[in-house]
Amino acid sequence: MSPAVWVALALAVLFGALAASVALGGGLTAIDHPLFDRAVESRTDALVSTAKALSDLGGTLAMTGLAALTCLILLLARRWRELVLVAVATAGAGALVVVVKQVVGRDRPPVGYHLVEETNQSFPSGHSLGSAAVVGIVVAVALMHLRAPAARATLLVVAPIFVAAVGLSRLCLGVHWPTDILAGWTLGSLWVTICLLAYHRRVHRITPETNEMTFPTARTVVTET
Numbered sequence: 001m002s003p004a005v006w007v008a009l010a011l012a013v014l015f016g017a018l019a020a021s022v023a024l025g026g027g028l029t030a031i032d033h034p035l036f037d038r039a040v041e042s043r044t045d046a047l048v049s050t051a052k053a054l055s056d057l058g059g060t061l062a063m064t065g066l067a068a069l070t071c072l073i074l075l076l077a078r079r080w081r082e083l084v085l086v087a088v089a090t091a092g093a094g095a096l097v098v099v100v101k102q103v104v105g106r107d108r109p110p111v112g113y114h115l116v117e118e119t120n121q122s123f124p125s126g127h128s129l130g131s132a133a134v135v136g137i138v139v140a141v142a143l144m145h146l147r148a149p150a151a152r153a154t155l156l157v158v159a160p161i162f163v164a165a166v167g168l169s170r171l172c173l174g175v176h177w178p179t180d181i182l183a184g185w186t187l188g189s190l191w192v193t194i195c196l197l198a199y200h201r202r203v204h205r206i207t208p209e210t211n212e213m214t215f216p217t218a219r220t221v222v223t224e225t
Helices: 003-024 027-041 045-057 060-076 080-104 126-145 149-172 178-203 218-224
Strands: none
Touching (some): 003 027, 003 080, 003 178, 027 149, 027 178, 045 149, 060 080, 060 126, 080 126, 126 149, 149 178
16 A cells, blocks of 8 residues: 555554544543643743634635635636646545534533634544644645745645644644544545545546546456456
């Protein structure tokens, strides 16, 4: 198996462990109350203001805007495959947030700790999942075309820091347990990995003569096997 497949499997196992811990109680959720209490005790006016700004930057509106801008650039550049990749990854991330929240149905921390209003379920953090998925797929597409080492290195450093900061902002604002945030990062990264694996599998079936996507037929399957 390729390294990417191993990464996907590891992420799936970690997310499964987090989901099971939340559903059954105990396990990894043992970290929740100590870390949550520490985050609340560490609040300062400056930290809260920064957390609110980061939360806005990693929210649905901002991430949808980033994905839409990326799709527009790819449309103008006639990069159809990458455009579909970004669109599918973004839409899929949104669907995952809704579905998993409904299935798990975890309550948020007590409302008295909230510094922003939230009414839906807690697990996983939509901000963490959405930012990991959208920023991850946008960076992946950018790296397909960027050749300057400095630009590539900058993206690879700044993007994870931003995603981490968005997740931690939700902890500071008192609207998520730490395992919600870990689950968001994990599931978002898993989804991006799956999207990229599917993308590269399709790209490898592009014919050099037509530069168009081809799909296996009965004849090619028999020949290849």
